[in-house]
Amino acid sequence: MQNFISVKDVDDINILADKALAYKQNPLLHKSLGANKRIGLLFLNPSLRTRISTQIAAENLGMQVVTLNVDRDGWKLEFEEEAIMSGTSVEHVKDAAPILGNYFDILAVRSFPGLVNKAEDYSEHIIKQFMKYAGIPIVSLETSTLHPLQSLTDVITIKESIANSNYLNLKKPKVVLTWAPHIKPLPQCVANSFAQWINAWDEVxxxxxxxxxxxxxxxxxxxxxxxxxxxxxxxxxxxxxxxxWSTYIDYGKIYNNDPSWMLTPKSLEITNNAKLMHCLPVRRNVELSDEVLDSGNSLVTVQAGNRIWAAQAVLAEILAEIK
Amino acid sequence: MQNFISVKDVDDINILADKALAYKQNPLLHKSLGANKRIGLLFLNPSLRTRISTQIAAENLGMQVVTLNVDRDGWKLEFEEEAIMSGTSVEHVKDAAPILGNYFDILAVRSFPGLVNKAEDYSEHIIKQFMKYAGIPIVSLETSTLHPLQSLTDVITIKESIANSNYLNLKKPKVVLTWAPHIKPLPQCVANSFAQWINAWDEVxxxxxxxxxxxxxxxxxxxxxxxxxxxxxxxxxxxxxxxxWSTYIDYGKIYNNDPSWMLTPKSLEITNNAKLMHCLPVRRNVELSDEVLDSGNSLVTVQAGNRIWAAQAVLAEILAEIK
Amino acid sequence: MQNFISVKDVDDINILADKALAYKQNPLLHKSLGANKRIGLLFLNPSLRTRISTQIAAENLGMQVVTLNVDRDGWKLEFEEEAIMSGTSVEHVKDAAPILGNYFDILAVRSFPGLVNKAEDYSEHIIKQFMKYAGIPIVSLETSTLHPLQSLTDVITIKESIANSNYLNLKKPKVVLTWAPHIKPLPQCVANSFAQWINAWDEVxxxxxxxxxxxxxxxxxxxxxxxxxxxxxxxxxxxxxxxxWSTYIDYGKIYNNDPSWMLTPKSLEITNNAKLMHCLPVRRNVELSDEVLDSGNSLVTVQAGNRIWAAQAVLAEILAEIK
Incomplete structure (x- = not known):
């Protein structure tokens, strides 16, 4: 694997998922694979799970980790080619990225969309600039339109849940992605990415x-x-x-915010005793009711825990090629 | 030791203090005790000594350390049960804590009181929510009402100072905790905790x-x-x-801020050439005069240095039980 | 080497530069020199290259690294002697520095000038307070008037570039430091420091x-x-x-900001096909045109990469004396 930006970087989802589940069984299986290699975790936006789970994954492989909150530890980057930099951006990605590429062996980047300019966000401008100029493998920690480490995690979680259940393999499991209300306009990343992976996986x-x-x-x-x-x-x-997620067509808006779309035990009655998933953070009693999140059917903690193994499988694949 | 929230978590203060002093002699005495274990240091409030000393303590035991400024690296947590999360809190501790419990072997948390709602602060709401939901040992890095790592440090520092002196064991040493002026309302934590520990220690x-x-x-x-x-x-x-400290009864206020309570060489003349202690940070020439802090009788630097050994003893006790 | 604050701390620039270049060939040459030693990286101002390169340098020598954004992870420090601390500063350097000296083996500090009070900035007040009170070796990560890790890097980069070229040693290479326009008043540190080092080096x-x-x-x-x-x-x-840089005489101002001083391919025609250097971050199309930065003659990425080896040589020199 050269980079990890979307499902298109993956040869075989099941092999990658199995690798992740093997790390879950034995976190230190390849504890020297990343020895004397260094990963930079670059946050242009806040993070909790992604930050910690990726650091743990890298350390499990023996890598050294440097985390940087770009805007606060450092300064604002410029991404526009040929910009006359007389504004608030202090450094161009054309200058910063090659240096990060010099300091690190792998560079992982989180950068949310502005939700103002659809064409710019959907061009994946920012991560592509890092790919263009860093000269080392780039891992997405969520970009303007996708969140592949989350989606790989989601596939693993579903796969694991099927394997652990007494589910009789008579029919394909039914997986539903449902929109839920929120109080502010969110990116489409997680939904886009989940859809892209589940479609590519093609087992449900x-x-x-x-x-x-x-x-x-x-x-x-x-x-x-x-x-x-x-x-x-x-x-x-x-x-x-x-x-x-916020609207895609008339971009970045909240139109209908119908509270009846909030998931409750009642709305779930019609399911086949469905397992509940969410990438977190979640707004309780806005997106889902407490009862749903606190029920035994909720996989959200397992899912977040699996973030480590997804990241570890991806980093191991990349390390294997730069060795 | 299961958790470290107050002196009540300690079986024998002297045994714990001696353990800390043994680490002071030999920091790497148990350098593999925490191998392949990971501690999360969660800061809901700023920190200097606590942050660094706890990290060093954990590393001396071979642990891996991840530090997180919750509100700035991540986002605002919600602590109220059954909250309808349509406000500024992005994630509920019910969801975040189990995941942190999944990522870490020990979770250390700093969270100051609001100093507005006495009942809420004194219920130790926040740390109790972490204890309830994380499922792993919790260490206080200072909570709404107590600061036990500081107080264990204080006991160690007094104990060590007595041992190093020519003090003839004819009478119990006299330890005085005195209020001093300040420019803003501070928590009662350090005073509460010092009182709780010195009373429990019962050797002075x-x-x-x-x-x-x-x-x-x-x-x-x-x-x-x-x-x-x-x-x-x-x-x-x-x-x-x-x-x-600010007022406890009419909660969180500055009433009398009488500058004559500022410690000076003159106010100390009546002591038995007393050693001077303070948890730091200290407002010079407001709480204490320069002369007092800069005198040979000041233990403040030794005291702050001892924070490492206090934390190391506590972490070692906890690690011993999760091994 | 006791401290690293300016070129005056260096016995022989060429020996130090050669040491740095040896680390560039073999980063792990002395991978245990700093074992069980700990460096604190203290940032009173933002940093990208300095932060990462110094961390990598220290880790290459086997040291443990703790990074602290003083004002944000902790609080505002007071540097004035005898201050009555009833303002916004929470802790005096007289109290903080000895404790950092207790926690760490080497303390590295970044602190920019205020550009308001020339006498104060040029007294190097802040770093001198750390040197006075920390009791351990102090390394400048850029101070009010100098940036010696950058300047050592610059010497290394020039030295390396000469060695790698077919440059016939008929005359001394000509090195030009040229002012360029900017949109806000910057410190004189990099220019001062470069001048001090190149003059002391005396080979060009x-x-x-x-x-x-x-x-x-x-x-x-x-x-x-x-x-x-x-x-x-x-x-x-x-x-x-x-x-x-901003004005030194009528201190901290932007007087003339003549855009004709911006470096372009045209302004460089008169050079001997000169190599281009800049400490970064750089304002593209304000200080230098894109064409200049993107040309094959630009050394800026190599230069930033060399920051690791400069820091590693300095830390190794200091470690050798505290061993």
Missing amino acids: EFVIAHPEEYELNEEFTNGATITHNQQEALKDADFVYVKN | EFVIAHPEEYELNEEFTNGATITHNQQEALKDADFVYVKN | EFVIAHPEEYELNEEFTNGATITHNQQEALKDADFVYVKN
Whole structure:
């Protein structure tokens, strides 16, 4: 693996997922693979799970880790080519990235979308500038439109849950991604990325439910059944992935914020005793009710725990090629 | 030891103090005790000594350390049960804590009181939520009402100072905790905790001096002699611990801020050439005069240095039980 | 080496530079020299290159590293002797520094000038307070008036570039430091320090060019040829170091900000195909045009990469004496 930006960087999702699950069994399986190698974790936006789980993953492989909150430990970067830098940006990515490429063996970057300029966000401008100028493998810690470490985690979590259950392999499990209300406009990253991975994985029946205005980019959703009726989607679901996102078409807005889309035990009655997933952080009693999150069917803690193993599998794949 | 929240978590103060002093002699005595174990240092408030000394302590035991400024590296946590999270809090401790419990073997948390709602602060709401939901040992790096790593340090420092002196063991040393002026309302944590530990230790004569309005919670002070006359308290004192705190009864206020309570060489004349202690940071020439802090009798640097060994003894006790 | 604050702390620049270049060949040459030693990196101001390169240098020598953003992880320090601390400073350097000296084996400090009070900035008040009170070796990560790790890097980069070129040793290479426009008042540190080192090194012809009002302190520039004519300076130059600084005489101002001082391919035509240097961050198309920075003659990435080896040579020298 050269970079890890989207599912397209993965040869075989199941092999990568199995590798991750092997690390879950034995975190120190390859504890010297990354010896004398160094990863930089660059945060242009805040992070809790991603920050900690990626650091642990790298350390489990013997790597040294340097974490940098770019805007606060350092300063604002410029991403526009040919910019006349007389504004607030202090350093151009063209200058910063090659140096980070010099200091590190792998560079992992988190950068959220502005949610103002759809064309710019969907061009994945920022991560592409790092890829263009750093000269070393780049790992996405969530970008403007995708969150692949989360999605690999999600696949692992579903795979593991199926393997651990008494689920009879008579039919494909039904996985539903459902929009939920929120109080502020969020990126489409997690939803886009989950859709992209589940479609590429192609081992489950996949349905996406959202109010009419929240249509996602077809580039990611193609292959899934899409409905505007949450109950219809949830019928017989085995896994329900809950997530808010802002509008994609009239970009970055909150249109309908219908509280009836909040997941409750009642809305889940129609499912096949579905497992509940969410990437976290979650707004309790806005996106999901307490009862749903606190029930035995919630996988959210397991899922967040699996972030370590997903990151570790990805870093190991990349290290194998730069060795 | 399961958790380290207050003196109640300690079986025998002297055994723990001796362990700390053994680490002071040989920091790497148990350099593999924490191998392949990881501690998370979670700061909801700023820190200098606590942050660095706890990291060093953990590394001396071979642990890996991840430090997180929760509000700035990540986001604001919610602590209220059943909250409808439509405000500024991004993630509930019910969701964050189990994940941190998954990522780490020990979780250390600093969280100051709001000084607005006494009942809430004194319920130790926040640290208790971490204890309830993290599922791993919790270490206080200072909470709403107590600062046990500081107090263990204080006991060690007194114990060590007595051992190093030619002090003839004819009478119990006299330890005085005296209130001092400050420019803003501070928590009662250090004073509460020092009182709780010195009372539990029960090897010294213990006097607390403060202006009338600054009565502390008796739960912690019971056993100490309390006076509103600083000179009376200081008479023949062997150790003087200086600390400001805001009012406890009419909660979180500055009433009397009488500058005559500032410790000076003159106010110390009546002591038995007392050693001077303070947890730091200290407001020079507000709490204590320069002359007092800069005198050979000041233990403040030794005391702050001992923070490492106190933390190391506590972490070692906890590691011994999770091994 | 006891401390590393300026070129005056260096016995022989060439020996130190060669040591740095040896580490560039073999980063882990002395991988246990700093075992069980700990360095504190204290940032009173932001940093990207300095932060990461110094951490890597220390880790290459086997040291443990703790990084602290003083004002944000901790609180504001007071540097005035005898201050009555009733303002915004929470802790005096007299109290903090000895404790840091207790926690660490080496303390590295970054502190920019205020650019308001020349006498205070040029007294190097802050770093001197750390040197006075910490009791351990102090390394400058850039102070009010100097940036010696950068300057050592610059010497290494020039030395290496000469060695790698087919440069016939018929004449001394010509090194030009030229002022360039900027949008805000910057310290004189990098320019002062570069001048001080190049003059002390004394192996090149050294010319400084700046508009009339930007005269630097002669303490640092003495020995260099100074001109207010950029083209005259650039004639036959082998190395051009570009840097903005604010006025020194009428302190901390931007007087003339003449855009014709921005380096372009045209302004460089008169040079001897000069190599281009800059300490970074650089304002593209303000200080230098894109064409200059993106040309094959730019050494800026190599230069920033060399920051690791400069820091490693300095730390190794200091470690050798505290062993």
